[in-house]
Amino acid sequence: MTRSTTLTLAEYAASTSVERIPEEVRERAKQVILDEMASAHFGRAQPAGTLAAQYVAGMAGPPEARVLGTGLRASAPLAALANGTAGHADEIDGAHVVGGHPGATLVHAAVAMAERQSATGGELLNAVVLGYDIGVRLIEACGGLFGVKERHHLNSDFLHAVAASVASSRLMGLAPERYCHAMALATFQANGLCALFQEKRHISKAFCNGQYAMAGVSAALMAATGFEGCDDVLGDPHGLFDAWGADGAAEATTRALGTDFAVMGANFKFLRAGYPIHAPVEAALTLVARHAIDTETISAVEVGMPARALRVVDDRRMRNICVQDMLAVALLCGGLPLSESRFPAMLDDPDFAPLRARIRVLVNPLLEAQAPNGRGAVVTITTRDGRKVSEQVDHPRGHSARGGVTWDELAAKWRDAAPEQDVGSWIVGARKLDDLEHVGRLSSLFTKQP
Numbered sequence: 001m002t003r004s005t006t007l008t009l010a011e012y013a014a015s016t017s018v019e020r021i022p023e024e025v026r027e028r029a030k031q032v033i034l035d036e037m038a039s040a041h042f043g044r045a046q047p048a049g050t051l052a053a054q055y056v057a058g059m060a061g062p063p064e065a066r067v068l069g070t071g072l073r074a075s076a077p078l079a080a081l082a083n084g085t086a087g088h089a090d091e092i093d094g095a096h097v098v099g100g101h102p103g104a105t106l107v108h109a110a111v112a113m114a115e116r117q118s119a120t121g122g123e124l125l126n127a128v129v130l131g132y133d134i135g136v137r138l139i140e141a142c143g144g145l146f147g148v149k150e151r152h153h154l155n156s157d158f159l160h161a162v163a164a165s166v167a168s169s170r171l172m173g174l175a176p177e178r179y180c181h182a183m184a185l186a187t188f189q190a191n192g193l194c195a196l197f198q199e200k201r202h203i204s205k206a207f208c209n210g211q212y213a214m215a216g217v218s219a220a221l222m223a224a225t226g227f228e229g230c231d232d233v234l235g236d237p238h239g240l241f242d243a244w245g246a247d248g249a250a251e252a253t254t255r256a257l258g259t260d261f262a263v264m265g266a267n268f269k270f271l272r273a274g275y276p277i278h279a280p281v282e283a284a285l286t287l288v289a290r291h292a293i294d295t296e297t298i299s300a301v302e303v304g305m306p307a308r309a310l311r312v313v314d315d316r317r318m319r320n321i322c323v324q325d326m327l328a329v330a331l332l333c334g335g336l337p338l339s340e341s342r343f344p345a346m347l348d349d350p351d352f353a354p355l356r357a358r359i360r361v362l363v364n365p366l367l368e369a370q371a372p373n374g375r376g377a378v379v380t381i382t383t384r385d386g387r388k389v390s391e392q393v394d395h396p397r398g399h400s401a402r403g404g405v406t407w408d409e410l411a412a413k414w415r416d417a418a419p420e421q422d423v424g425s426w427i428v429g430a431r432k433l434d435d436l437e438h439v440g441r442l443s444s445l446f447t448k449q450p
Contacts (some may be wrong), residue, residue, distance in 0.1 A: 099145025163296020184229020
């Protein structure tokens, strides 16, 4: 096999180990793994999470990995499907500075395969860090989240299926040429037209992350069995770079591997809402608290955002990715507690529709110039007595540019979201992950809800 970008990635992946990962990167990866597993446990009760578990329960297969939030076990690919779907079922899972929701695919693919392989916690950590490094670089190589969406009408998270196949291959200890075949085989199983964002109930939007997780696990298993794909699915004619790549795609895919760890760009959510909504809610609630604004006195709310972020959340049919809906609820209720879902009950509140109608969303020229792919916002509230106050949030709470999160903040998040659960055991298990002899001991903490 001649050297190619695909083989370069494969050889790098096969050489990785947890011992080569800096301490701060391991710590961030542990937090990501905890947050994504908790998100799947939490999301199991949502429509997409419930449907995924029901689907998997009806399928035959060896009991290789847990379906989080249930008492079920399933084959590794099906567990990855169910957990990846539940993980993104309610917009509480993490995001990334490059965009999208890598954890909902990569963590659940890696955990399912790690359980199948009886892998150690250190091996899981290495696989997750590796998956982020490959997936995020592939998205960058294809022009970023918005580039993939605007040029190809695709949800860029599908590229994490390729990364999940690499992470799964590492957990299986495959030879580099098998990684290459797994990457090719993953492309047959992953897609995602952006029309999916037009649905109402956040079901296929969640399912696609589960499908990408299953694709990565399945591709590695197929490659191990002897299935083949083209040797260089990235660089061959009509391959991934020809189809979706931007200028300099090959260089972007391999740049700074082993020194620049993409998982450090992981962002954590503290609201059950699409990520571009977080900064507007934080800014608005800051203004209300600082200036003692009574919601009844608000005459107008102006939300300024970069154009691309605006298009993601402006007047969407899915309420938890609609900035007008979620901001109106936050103002009326004084926040968005993780343990409460306000819809559809909020629709019967007589104050909801009038306040929602007073929220106007527009492009902010300064944010558009400084951070066109960012998640910042400027909120201006005008009251009936003529007062006008503004607040800018460049990066919402939990964003990597604000330092990410502490373990105490993660513990508080999940105690708020799931007060009935033993969150303390989740935190202890995740923090000791690199000493864990079997990943199943961690996943066993995320079993059937009481």
